[in-house]
Amino acid sequence: METKNDYIESLENLYEQQFGEPASSVSTIAPSGSDRMYIRLSSGNDSAIGAYSKNVKENNTYFYFSRIFKKNNLPVPELFLQSNKNMCYLMEDLGSDSLLDILLREGKTEQVKAYYEQAVEDLVRFQWIAGGEIDYTMCYGTQYFDNKAILADLNYFRYYFADVLKIDYNKAMLQDELEEWAKNLDAETIKTFMYRDFQSRNIMIKDGTLGYIDFQGGMRGLPHYDLVSLLWQAKAQLPKDWKTHLEKQYLKAIKESKAVPDIDELHFMKVYLECVLLRIMQTLGAYGLRGLIERKQHFLSSIYPALLQLQEYLNEYSHIIRYPELARVLGEIVKPQIVDRFFTPKQDPEKPLQVRIYSFSYKKGLPAETSEHGGGFVFDCRGILNPGRFEPYKHLTGRDFPVQEFLQAQTLMPSFLDNIFATIDITVNDYLNRGFDQLSISFGCTGGQHRSVYAAEQTKKHLKSIYNIDAELLHLEQDPNDHKRR
Numbered sequence: 001m002e003t004k005n006d007y008i009e010s011l012e013n014l015y016e017q018q019f020g021e022p023a024s025s026v027s028t029i030a031p032s033g034s035d036r037m038y039i040r041l042s043s044g045n046d047s048a049i050g051a052y053s054k055n056v057k058e059n060n061t062y063f064y065f066s067r068i069f070k071k072n073n074l075p076v077p078e079l080f081l082q083s084n085k086n087m088c089y090l091m092e093d094l095g096s097d098s099l100l101d102i103l104l105r106e107g108k109t110e111q112v113k114a115y116y117e118q119a120v121e122d123l124v125r126f127q128w129i130a131g132g133e134i135d136y137t138m139c140y141g142t143q144y145f146d147n148k149a150i151l152a153d154l155n156y157f158r159y160y161f162a163d164v165l166k167i168d169y170n171k172a173m174l175q176d177e178l179e180e181w182a183k184n185l186d187a188e189t190i191k192t193f194m195y196r197d198f199q200s201r202n203i204m205i206k207d208g209t210l211g212y213i214d215f216q217g218g219m220r221g222l223p224h225y226d227l228v229s230l231l232w233q234a235k236a237q238l239p240k241d242w243k244t245h246l247e248k249q250y251l252k253a254i255k256e257s258k259a260v261p262d263i264d265e266l267h268f269m270k271v272y273l274e275c276v277l278l279r280i281m282q283t284l285g286a287y288g289l290r291g292l293i294e295r296k297q298h299f300l301s302s303i304y305p306a307l308l309q310l311q312e313y314l315n316e317y318s319h320i321i322r323y324p325e326l327a328r329v330l331g332e333i334v335k336p337q338i339v340d341r342f343f344t345p346k347q348d349p350e351k352p353l354q355v356r357i358y359s360f361s362y363k364k365g366l367p368a369e370t371s372e373h374g375g376g377f378v379f380d381c382r383g384i385l386n387p388g389r390f391e392p393y394k395h396l397t398g399r400d401f402p403v404q405e406f407l408q409a410q411t412l413m414p415s416f417l418d419n420i421f422a423t424i425d426i427t428v429n430d431y432l433n434r435g436f437d438q439l440s441i442s443f444g445c446t447g448g449q450h451r452s453v454y455a456a457e458q459t460k461k462h463l464k465s466i467y468n469i470d471a472e473l474l475h476l477e478q479d480p481n482d483h484k485r486r
Contacts, residue, residue: 007037007088008405011050014081014090015041018048026401028408037409039401040093047093048080056086061140062216063089072130074122075211094213095206102205103236113242118210119203119230120250123195126212127223128259131193136220145194145221147186153278154178156285162329164292165338169329177323185222185278188271190263194221199233224272228279234306247272273320280310284333297421301466304342310334345432347468353431355463355471356440359398359456359478361448365485367476369440376440377427379420381451385411388450397478398453407454417455421462428467441471448477 008026015023023041029049036053053059063086069076077092099119103112136143155178162169196217204211227250231243238246251265283306291299311334321327332338347353358367366378387393387406396403407413424441431439441459443452453475463469476483 007052008039008402010083010088011039011041011052011090014083014088015043015048015050018080018090019043019046021046028401028404039405040096041090042093048090049077049093050088050090052088054087055140058140058216059086059089061138061218064138065134065215065218068130068133069126069212069215072125072133074125074130075209076215077211077213094204094211097205099200099203099205099210100233100236101201103200108239108242115203115205115210116200116230116238116242116246117249119200120227120246121253122210122212123198123226123230124250124253124257124259126195126198126215127192127226128254128257131220132259134193134218134220139219140216142219144191145196145219145225147182149219149221150185150278151179151182153282153285154182156289157281159285160293161281161284161288162333164288165333167329167332169332170325173325174329177326181274181323181326185271185274188222190223190260190268190271191220192223194219194223195226195229196221198226198229200230200236201233222271222275224268224275225279228272228275232276232279232309234280234283234302234309237305237308270320273317276313276317277321280306280313284310295418295422297418297425297462297466300342301344304339304344307334307339307342311339344466345429347432351435351437353428353436353467353469354438355428355469356438357456357459357471357473358440358442358476358483359448359452359474360442360444360476360485361452362444362446364448364477366444367440367442367474368484368486371438371440373438376442377424378442378444379455381416381443381445381455384413384416384445384451386446386450388447393450396450397475398450398455398457399478403450404454407451413451413454417458417462420455420459424459425466428463428469432467448475453478 012023012026021043024043025041027040029038029040036051039050041048041050063079063082066076066079070078077094080090080092082089099112099115102115106112142149158174158178195215196219197214202212202214204213227247231238231246247269251263251268254260254263284303287299287303287306290296291303310330314330314334318327321330356370360367362380362382369376384407387396387403393403393406398404398407427439441456443455443459445452456473456475460471460473463471474481474483
């Protein structure tokens with residue numbers, strides 16, 4: 001078995017070529033829904049993002065789009081170097097704060113609103129200006145968001161959300177309606193470059209400047225869709241007055257760009273509202289696949305806000321839906337008995353749930369329980385391949401990047417943690433709802449050095465991301481302590 005993936009070495013070599021010195025720090029960047037892998041490399045005042053994907057055609061599309069956007073002065077990452085086989089590439093580091101991060105951290109401030117205003121104006125330049133120069137035969141997958149692509153999104157919702165929830169509906173009637181809707185949307189004459197995933201988590205902010213990532217899935221299609229992706233992102237929950245303001249600004253920016261001589265604003269907004277529903281349905285389909293089927297907790301926790309958006313849409317725009325069976329299915333999905341299943345309680349700062357997470361060695365004993373009521377979880381990590389069996393990792397711990405990368409890429413640790421998160425979330429949800437104040441979670445392995453340390457670190461991140469819980473973390477074999485053992 002390899003002890004260090006070739007792509008890490010390749011990216012480190014690219015970094016040294018670019019900056020004239022080896023990277024002194026290498027850290028993982030949390031993966032999204034794709035198979036691409038990203039790392040951040042740095043040394044001194046320099047830093048860069050390294051990317052790896054076996055899909056060379058997709059990478060080549062990214063390189064092509066990047067050149068077009070740079071030519072049009074759009075703020076996308078500068079591409080530094082590529083490996084010979086184009087599976088690894090090094091690019092500019094646009095920072096670690098996305099617009100969504102800032103929105104969730106700082107709230108709906110005037111500065112955040114200004115960022116959205118800038119994003120809307122940049123979107124017009126992506127679609128109507130740079131998009132006019134794109135050769136769509138360079139798209140790695142679908143060249144056009146046409147009837148087939150639209151129907152695929154709609155069926156994504158049907159198969160991975162409605163069917164998984166066992167919603168009862170007339171399958172033939174609904175399929176006929178979805179096919180008709182897809183054909184009608186495809187018949188719209190206004191088509192531009194469609195970014196495809198233009199949302200706040202793909203807009204980075206560094207020193208007050210916006211930068212855009214993750215555009216390799218772009219194609220020719222409905223411009224309305226990208227505006228919807230930005231303004232109706234479920235986790236952002238933008239207020240209605242912001243959406244109205246930004247919609248008007250978008251249309252104004254199109255006029256000022258002179259990309260089209262005239263635009264029928266009423267018809268544009270009608271299609272826009274249809275795209276709102278299309279995007280909500282596609283999003284629920286994606287969350288259904290990644291969350292309900294694959295049990296990835298991040299996507300499961302995203303279902304509730306997406307359902308709230310669907311409720312908001314149906315309350316305001318149900319008259320837009322011309323298809324009776326679809327309307328009935330959507331009405332079933334937003335009933336309280338379904339929506340309430342996906343509610344995730346958050347930490348109450350007035351009555352916080354204190355979570356303690358331990359890593360330990362089974363050779364030295366389990367941590368003693370310190371809470372008044374006792375209990376808690378103890379998970380055995382010894383079923384996961386031990387990095388300590390390989391020389392490069394023997395003197396490292398689960399806090400170090402090479403060990404983290406090994407556990408993520410070459411062991412069953414990701415699946416192990418997905419199942420653990422699904423288990424502990426049941427208890428955390430219950431404790432938050434009932435006002436309990438303490439919970440302990442422990443991870444053990446042979447030496448308390450690699451697997452248990454990594455699992456404990458990832459659990460802390462999970463609780464912060466999903467519940468905003470700042471868990472106390474103690475590695476019994478790695479941190480100075482006098483904690484008692486059982």
